Amino acid sequence: MLRLSKFADYGTQVMAYMAKDGAVHSASEVASGLDMAAATVSKILKMLARENLVASVMGAKGGYMLARPPQDISMAEIINAMDGPISITECSGDSSCTRESLCSTRGNWQVINRIIQGALEKVSLAEMIKPGHQAGKHHVSGQHIVDTSAISRRGKSA
Amino acid sequence: MLRLSKFADYGTQVMAYMAKDGAVHSASEVASGLDMAAATVSKILKMLARENLVASVMGAKGGYMLARPPQDISMAEIINAMDGPISITECSGDSSCTRESLCSTRGNWQVINRIIQGALEKVSLAEMIKPGHQAGKHHVSGQHIVDTSAISRRGKSA
DNA sequence: ACTAACTAGGACTAAAATAGTCCCAGATTG
DNA sequence: CAATCTGGGACTATTTTAGTCCTAGTTAGT
Numbered sequence: 470m471l472r473l474s475k476f477a478d479y480g481t482q483v484m485a486y487m488a489k490d491g492a493v494h495s496a497s498e499v500a501s502g503l504d505m506a507a508a509t510v511s512k513i514l515k516m517l518a519r520e521n522l523v524a525s526v527m528g529a530k531g532g533y534m535l536a537r538p539p540q541d542i543s544m545a546e547i548i549n550a551m552d553g554p555i556s557i558t559e560c561s562g563d564s565s566c567t568r569e570s571l572c573s574t575r576g577n578w579q580v581i582n583r584i585i586q587g588a589l590e591k592v593s594l595a596e597m598i599k600p601g602h603q604a605g606k607h608h609v610s611g612q613h614i615v616d617t618s619a620i621s622r623r624g625k626s627a
Numbered sequence: 628m629l630r631l632s633k634f635a636d637y638g639t640q641v642m643a644y645m646a647k648d649g650a651v652h653s654a655s656e657v658a659s660g661l662d663m664a665a666a667t668v669s670k671i672l673k674m675l676a677r678e679n680l681v682a683s684v685m686g687a688k689g690g691y692m693l694a695r696p697p698q699d700i701s702m703a704e705i706i707n708a709m710d711g712p713i714s715i716t717e718c719s720g721d722s723s724c725t726r727e728s729l730c731s732t733r734g735n736w737q738v739i740n741r742i743i744q745g746a747l748e749k750v751s752l753a754e755m756i757k758p759g760h761q762a763g764k765h766h767v768s769g770q771h772i773v774d775t776s777a778i779s780r781r782g783k784s785a
Numbered sequence: 786a787c788t789a790a791c792t793a794g795g796a797c798t799a800a801a802a803t804a805g806t807c808c809c810a811g812a813t814t815g
Numbered sequence: 816c817a818a819t820c821t822g823g824g825a826c827t828a829t830t831t832t833a834g835t836c837c838t839a840g841t842t843a844g845t
């Protein structure tokens with residue numbers, strides 16, 4: 470299915486909520502604003518704070534605020550904060566692979582991984598919350614959007 | 628983590644094994660060739676057969692073979708066969724979203740989803756099994772590889 | 786015809802990852 | 816010093832994923 474964890478999804482929603490203004494929001498306020506359980510939102514915000522995507526203010530009247538303007542925060546950062554590094558297969562990350570003698574796909578998985586990472590780095594939180602891309606309205610088709618030349622160039626089948 | 632299921636990973640390995648020649652291979656032969664459990668490989672091959680990525684030959688001396696030449700099979704097809712449609716969040720697919728009033732990110736998730744889908748459609752099985760991309764050797768950086776203009780064009784931050 | 790070698794399909798079990806809740810400690814405000 | 820908030824982590828429940836097994840049907844060889 471190639472799905473993000475729910476945390477990454479929630480994290481994006483929380484960040485989107487906070488991107489509306491630069492004010493300090495408590496976890497419980499965000500929770501009611503997004504209609505989510507307070508404990509869950511609190512956990513999400515702690516995770517985001519640890520990765521410095523939001524700044525925290527302790528004490529009464531404390532809360533969280535975006536650490537940077539939304540156009541300087543990429544979706545890749547949010548996903549990384551919530552789910553850890555993107556790695557679509559076990560072998561596409563840094564850890565060693567015991568099957569390299571049997572399987573020659575590793576290097577190419579790593580290339581694909583980077584393409585996806587790159588795509589997510591290019592989308593900022595500010596862009597992510599822009600309306601105007603309702604389902605079916607856009608004409609992105611997967612054509613001419615991605616250049617996989619790092620894989621195909623050295624080949625033939627183009 | 629944004630990880631494929633192990634089945635998608637196994638499926639790729641199985642397809643890669645079969646891509647070496649056009650011959651018929653039994654499930655148990657593939658299993659021993661790849662050092663995997665026979666029952667698991669059998670299950671994988673059944674899944675691939677149902678999606679017409681491999682053709683099956685029943686009876687004694689039967690087995691499986693690639694349904695098409697490896698350059699005509701995309702990674703997207705293999706992943707779709709094993710994991711179902713790519714959908715990085717719940718709302719990035721077709722199913723309805725109960726939170727659309729609270730969250731404006733859906734359309735953009737769908738765009739991102741298509742970018743990833745497009746990247747995987749562009750990589751063929753033939754390319755996937757080519758050596759030459761050992762870890763760290765390539766210089767794909769996530770820069771200038773992906774054009775996210777469908778999202779960013781209508782914006783400002785580029 | 787019969788047997789051995791296969792695939793087709795699905796039921797079932799086991800294991801692991803994920804999601805969600807709760808608790809206690811420390812900071813700040815009034 | 817009481818109320819309100821974050822920090823950090825332990826814990827539990829739930830869902831997903833992975834893996835095994837069983838029965839039925841097909842074909843080749845003898």
